[in-house]
Amino acid sequence: MSDSTTTPTSTDTRQPAKSAVSRFLQATELDTRLIGMIGALALIWIGFHLYGQLVNGFGAFLTPRNLWNLSVQTASVGIMACGMVLVIITRHIDLSVGSLLGFCAVTMGVTQVWILPGLLGIGHPLIWIIAVIVGLITGTLVGALHGWLVAYRNIPAFIVTLGGLLVWRGAAFLIARGETISPVDETFKLLGGGPFGAIGATGSWIVGLIGCAAAIAMVFFGRRQRLRFGFALRPVWADVFIAGLSCSAIIGAVLLVNSYPWPKGIVKRYAAENNITIPEGGLFISHGFAIPVLILIAVAIVMTIVMSRTRFGRYVYAIGGNPEAAALAGINTKLMTVKIFALMGFLAGLSAAVASARLGSATNALGTLDELYVIAAAVIGGTSLAGGVGTIYGAVLGALVMQSLQTGMVLIGFDAAIQQIVVGSVLVLAVYLDNLYRRAAK
Structure with a gap:
């Protein structure tokens, strides 16, 4: 009789060892999408700089002047992209933001150029404040x-905002009578940047040190919160690494903006007006952070807190994840929709103030095609068109990527047609990559 017993085969249940990179990402909890976007941004910057060196003999992209201007140019689209994130998360779209920007800009221009000087007197210090408030209220009400x-x-958001794209552009033309409204208030112009629309070296160092202190405090209090609620803690070295990386990025930004000096002609005029003797080697006055960039940073911080620390933000994600379930859970989805679009309108009004101040005038054509760049910035930044997914910092980085592409193509001499082809292709590619990412996450 043969032995029918068999020896059971042992199965190895051990998990494969994780790579050093995987262990590092798990310990630091860094967002892989964020890392990918920063890597793509670095490739864009380096690529345009090297292309300029090969073709023109010098690279003009990675210079303090260009990067400072790039940050200012990003501000207007970045501000609106922070609001577009909420709109797209809740499965809507807003095609009217560019036209609304132009409408708000014309409203502010008419207020401060045609109306208030006759009521308050030319150069009254309240003119620019009232004009900005009027623009913000206008944008909020339209939104x-x-x-x-x-x-x-x-009515589907696509149709409402497509109609708004046409209505508000036409309304801006009628109000301005097709004219360029200028000159705007001198203090108002500071919101657009420029040598006098920046805070200088000392102010930038103050902002940088406050930012470093805030970054360290966030890591420290985040660790305390995890201890309080019994959540898993990151390794101490990971917290130190994140705090150090954040501070290094902030200090690097301060050094960059402080290395861009005022133009020589403006320095001479400033020195003459203030009885300053210019030394033999010249007078170096740093721009520092531009005011529109600080506005963008403030908007991004406030919106991040709103989305991550408030009931409003949790409701936004809940509606985007499942609108029906959110309504059954007691969320007033209709009122939330009104609030989200009103917030989008408010940010469009704020962006209009920055854009018209930078231009030094108001025109009904201001903001043309900005709706496409804002949507592209949000999508490139990881906001899913399927709803429920998106971050504010991703949208700001997306806006920086979009503006970097445009600026780089201008520097190397690409015409407008090629720029549009590239921007459109990047948008389609971003949506495709988002689909791949969501499939891999399932």
């Missing part, structure tokens, strides 16, 4: 109207 039509009249 709330769009949200009301979407939420309470069940």
Whole structure:
């Protein structure tokens, strides 16, 4: 009789060892999408710089002047992209933001150039403040109207905002009578940047040190919160690494903006007006952080706190994840929609102040095609068109990527047609990569 017993085969249940990179990412909890975007941005910057060196004999991209101007140019689109994230997360779209920017800019221009000087007197210190408030209120009311039509009249956001794209551009033309409204208030112009629209070297170091202190505090209090609620802690070295990396990035930004000096002609005029003797080697006055960049940073910080630390932000993600379940859970999805579009309108008004101040005038053509760049910035930054996924810092980085592409193509001499082809291709590629990422995450 043969032995029918068999020896059981042992199965190896051990998990494969993780690579050093995987262990590092797990310990630091860094967002892989964020790392990918920063890597893509670095490739864009280095690529345009090297191309300029090969073709023109010098690279003009990675210079303090170009990077400072790049940050200012990013501000307007970046501000609106912070609001577009919320709109797309909740499965809507806003095609009217560019036209709304132009409408708000014209409204502010008419207020401070045609109306208030006759009421308050030319050069009155309240003119620019009232003009900005009027622009912000205008944008908020228009955005709330769009949200009301979407939420309470069940008109698709695509149709409402497509109509708004046409309506508000036409309204801006009628109000301005097709004219360029200028000159705007001198203090108002500071919101657009420039040598006098920046905070200088000392102010930039103050901002940088405050930013470093905030970064360290966030890591410290985040660790305390994890201990308080019993969540898993990151290794101490990981917290130190994150704090150190954040501070290094902030200090690097300060050194960069402080290395860009005022133009010589402006320095001479400034020295003459203030009885300053220019030394033999010249007078070096740093630009420092531009005011529009500080506005963008402030908006990004506030919006990040709103999305991650408030009930409003949790409701936004809940509606984007499953609108029906959110409504059944007691969330007033219709009122939330109105609030989200009103916030988008408010940010469009703020962006209009920055854009018209930088231009030094208001025109109905201001903001043309900005809606496409804002949507592209949000999508490139990781906001999913399927809803429920998106971050503010991703949208800001997306805006920087978009502006870097445009600036780089201008520097190397690409015409407008090629620029549009590249921007459109990048947008399609971003959506495709988002689809691949969501499939891999399932």
